[in-house]
Amino acid sequence: MPDFYDATTHAGLQRYFDSGATRSFEWRREQLRGLDAFLHEREAAIAEAVHADLGKPVAETWLTETGYLCTEIRYALRNLRRWMRPKRVGVPLHYQFARAFVEREPVGVALIIGAWNYPLQLCLAPLIGALAGGNCALLKPSELAPATSALLASELGRYVDPQAIRIVEGDGELSARLLEHRFDHIFFTGSRRTGQAVMQAAARHLTPVTLELGGKCPVIVTEQADLRVAARRIVWAKFLNAGQTCVSPDYLLVHHAVEERLLALMKEALATFYGPDPKLSPHYGRIVDERNFHRVKALQHEGSLVTGGGAELSSCCIEPTIVRNVPADSDLMSEEVFGPVLPVRAFSSFDEVAGLVASMPDPLALYLFSRDRSERRELMRRIRSGTVCCNDLLFQASIPGLPFGGRGMSGMGRYHGKAGFDTFTSERSVLCRSGFPDPDLRYPPYTACRFGLLKRIVTFFS
Numbered sequence: 001m002p003d004f005y006d007a008t009t010h011a012g013l014q015r016y017f018d019s020g021a022t023r024s025f026e027w028r029r030e031q032l033r034g035l036d037a038f039l040h041e042r043e044a045a046i047a048e049a050v051h052a053d054l055g056k057p058v059a060e061t062w063l064t065e066t067g068y069l070c071t072e073i074r075y076a077l078r079n080l081r082r083w084m085r086p087k088r089v090g091v092p093l094h095y096q097f098a099r100a101f102v103e104r105e106p107v108g109v110a111l112i113i114g115a116w117n118y119p120l121q122l123c124l125a126p127l128i129g130a131l132a133g134g135n136c137a138l139l140k141p142s143e144l145a146p147a148t149s150a151l152l153a154s155e156l157g158r159y160v161d162p163q164a165i166r167i168v169e170g171d172g173e174l175s176a177r178l179l180e181h182r183f184d185h186i187f188f189t190g191s192r193r194t195g196q197a198v199m200q201a202a203a204r205h206l207t208p209v210t211l212e213l214g215g216k217c218p219v220i221v222t223e224q225a226d227l228r229v230a231a232r233r234i235v236w237a238k239f240l241n242a243g244q245t246c247v248s249p250d251y252l253l254v255h256h257a258v259e260e261r262l263l264a265l266m267k268e269a270l271a272t273f274y275g276p277d278p279k280l281s282p283h284y285g286r287i288v289d290e291r292n293f294h295r296v297k298a299l300q301h302e303g304s305l306v307t308g309g310g311a312e313l314s315s316c317c318i319e320p321t322i323v324r325n326v327p328a329d330s331d332l333m334s335e336e337v338f339g340p341v342l343p344v345r346a347f348s349s350f351d352e353v354a355g356l357v358a359s360m361p362d363p364l365a366l367y368l369f370s371r372d373r374s375e376r377r378e379l380m381r382r383i384r385s386g387t388v389c390c391n392d393l394l395f396q397a398s399i400p401g402l403p404f405g406g407r408g409m410s411g412m413g414r415y416h417g418k419a420g421f422d423t424f425t426s427e428r429s430v431l432c433r434s435g436f437p438d439p440d441l442r443y444p445p446y447t448a449c450r451f452g453l454l455k456r457i458v459t460f461f462s
């Protein structure tokens with residue numbers, strides 16, 4: 001696979017798409033099966049590469065990368081024929097004889113820019129949608145996960161059609177240069193700031209974009225929550241991949257009556273998951289690079305420490321850290337944490353909760369822990385977000401039938417399952433009429449009598 005991308009390579013992808021080779025059901029099915037084979041046959045190499053990039057435990061890589069992707073592929077393969085089928089639409093009587101339907105056309109050549117925190121998933125999950133949609137695609141993995149990027153670049157072409165799928169390796173500058181080309185769709189995962197640059201570049205060619213951005217995702221625990229379950233699940237979700245997950249709970253709002261108990265249970269869960277010294281635990285991930293290490297470390301000492309607080313530069317490890325009494329205007333509460341530090345604030349009313357969340361950009365995910373359905377409904381009604389998960393975390397992103405994406409500052413567009421297919425196809429309305437009948441009524445000259453009759457017919461049958 002080439003490690004460069006120029007006008008000739010771009011034209012090659014465009015020509016291949018124009019040849020129609022990628023449109024058939026069989027081609028799409030072959031590509032999805034190829035991707036599945038890549039994930040199965042190279043599972044060990046993938047786990048090794050992701051571990052080299054992020055210190056991710058093998059089980060986590062399977063759960064959040066390979067296993068997750070295989071489920072998405074199986075779902076796409078099961079449903080592809082149905083998704084591709086044109087949908088018939090009713091035609092009013094006065095337009096008969098006619099057939100109307102909506103079909104989904106491949107968009108063409110898509111650019112997929114992935115982020116490093118789930119280096120395989122964030123490149124290949126959009127690719128599943130692109131392949132199911134019958135497209136060519138150019139993939140640009142993140143340079144911050146070099147081992148996974150290299151594996152994709154060297155191996156993927158053996159499993160999927162290399163004329164349709166290309167991978168380029170390089171840094172953000174390379175991505176910026178890629179954006180000078182005209183693509184038919186740009187699918188970007190990353191930070192808000194880069195997302196804005198991507199959208200600006202796309203505007204030059206009027207290219208549609210999907211932006212999967214980050215944001216501050218609140219987890220809210222009410223008095224009615226099962227505290228033991230909440231504690232275990234919050235700790236697991238927050239410290240998975242060392243907190244470097246876009247849908248990770250960014251801050252915790254807990255009813256003051258249950259704050260002490262919840263924090264005690266969370267400390268207990270932490271000790272059970274990662275032992276007395278998480279730095280030594282093979283089940284705990286690492287911070288991706290020194291820049292992020294220093295950024296997150298600076299956040300560790302805002303508010304008062306509940307647990308954690310340690311950090312070790314040589315292993316890029318930041319201990320799972322929980323802090324409380326964090327001021328609303330602190331860095332920890334205003335920026336996306338994207339690391340293993342969890343700020344906690346106690347609340348006494350839902351007004352307070354809704355006001356605090358509304359003062360920040362719309363979150364990608366909202367997490368609610370309460371056994372009381374009316375409480376959950378009220379919070380869902382009052383707080384906007386891209387996705388919601390009640391009494392658990394993260395798994396809303398693992399259900400292929402649930403579209404995934406943000407709103408407002410946390411992004412635009414959706415993928416996963418059918419939503420991915422829809423993103424990489426464009427809806428085309430088609431009307432096919434017969435030559436008969438062909439009454440004079442619609443044609444000039446429009447006499448008063450003809451026009452009156454035309455109006456009556458159209459109004460009657462509409």
Ligand code: NDP
Nearest residue numbers: 114115142143170171172175176190191194212213214246
């Ligand atoms: P960045 O925005 O820095 O990078 C994302 C991707 O864009 C990388 O491939 C990067 O390349 C590339 N890139 C960098 N500069 C440019 C540019 N000028 N033009 C085009 N592409 C560019 O994101 P982060 O690395 O900071 O990733 C973390 C962010 O991503 C967090 O905010 C997180 O919440 C969000 N995210 C969102 C997800 C979602 O599904 N909504 C999922 C995962 C993360 P390179 O890395 O090689 O420099």
